[in-house]
Amino acid sequence: MTRRVLILAHTGREESMIAALEACVQLHASNIVPVMFAEELADMTGYLGVSDVSMEILGRDVTLADIELVMVLGGDGTILRAAELVREHDLPLLGVNLGHVGFLAESERADLIQTVDWVVRREYSVEERMTLDVKVRVKGKVVAHTWALNEVALEKGNRERMIEVVTEVDGRPLSSFGCDGVVMATPTGSTAYAFSAGGPVVWPEVEALLMVPISAHALFAKPLVVAPTSTLAVEVLTRNGAYGVIWCDGRRTVDLLPGARIEVTRSSQPVKLARTQQSPFSERLVRKFELPVQGWRGPGTEEPPPTTQLPIIKSPKPKTQLGGPPTGPMPQLPDLTATALPHGDAATESLEGAWPRHD
Structure with missing residues (x-):
């Protein structure tokens, strides 16, 4: 059976077109047919010259049903565009980062040859990433229905x-x-827009939904992490007449008038990402953000001892036992009722008798 790999590249960048050509050449040499869109192939050959590599055109020679894997050469934006294309066809995406951070990408430009080799030998695994189902309602009626892999962002419409x-x-x-x-x-999407807005970083294996306010003028407007079975909703109030706009993955947009409502749930259709490296997410986090880890020693290699029996600290007891209510007759208290004081010398004598002297 003929193996085919779809190559998606950002043909507006020279580096992306060069990387696409290199991948096509290596795949062809390994008896795998590279497939491209007609427009992207025309851009690449028009800029780099005609290639001797035999390639097929998607939509003319083959369909997505004939594709084994999609290699995406670009940044996260290019990968999100590819996700729109393949999500309904159950195809895995393998990203090669040519952008800046590139959290969705599996490898970097310098590892392109090794990555293609892993594809040739089928040395990759496939993991599913949950997506969002997004509905926009106006007066109870659904006026827009879309989805998102990273996030749906409600933003103010006027600055x-x-x-x-x-x-x-x-x-x-x-x-x-x-x-x-x-x-x-x-x-x-926790490492994308939500991260920039102050939200938490959530490991991809965790199934959850996030809600993160942007520059909220409120005492309680904290990021929330809720169950994947929950339903999140935001309503645009009418009290100041401001309108909004939603962006799904920064690509699909819907204008929102005051009174509109956005409902977000977990979608039943995930996006599949191909993995060639089984490194933990924490390692990717350190690498992508260039986090400082100098001084880390690790947990050690020896077997840990049994659980240590630590002393239990008890609450201290009072030194004297508190008795019950007093018994017997109450002591007589002095009469502190204020009385009129005499005037003149009599007043002086009265005060001298009342207060001790320190001669």
Whole structure:
């Protein structure tokens, strides 16, 4: 059976086109047919010259049903564009980062030859990443229905005015406030827009939904992490007349008038990402953000001893035992009732008798 790999490249960048040509040449030499879109192939050959590599055109020679894997050469934006293409066809994506951070990419440009070799030998695994199902309602009617891999971001539509919103979790209102927007994200998107807005970094293996306010003018407007079975919702209030706009993965957009409502749940259709390296997510986090880890020693190699029996600290007891209520007759207290004082010398004598002297 003929193996085919679809190559998706950002043909507006020279480096991406050069990388695409290198991948096509290496795949062809390994008896794997490279496939490209007609427009991207024309851009690549028009810029780099005609290639001797035999390639097929998607939509003319083959369909997505004939593809084994999609190699994406570019940044996270290119990978998100590829996810739109293959999500409904159950195809895995393998990203080679040619951008800046590139959290969705599996390898870097310098590792392209090794990555293609892993593809040739089928030395890759496939993992599923949860996606969001997004509905926009106006007066109870669904006016837009879309999805997102990273996040759906509600943003204010006019720069000079905050948008007023009320947030909701599982059908119950949580809080209302003015803000620049609200991000609802997946764990995959926790290192994207939600991260920039101050949200937590969530490991991809964790199944959860995130809600992160953007520049909220409120005392309680903290990032939330809820169950994957929960329903998140944000309503655009009408009290200041500000309108909003939502962006799904920064690519699909819907304008929101005051009174509109966005509902976000977990989608039943994930996106598949191919993995060639089984390094933990923490290692990727350190590498992508160039985090300082100097001085780390690790847990050691020897077997840990049994659980140590530590002393239990008890609450101290009072030195004297507190008795019950006093018994017997109460002691007589002096009469502190204020009385009129005499005037003149009599007053002086009275005070001298009342207070001790220190001659």
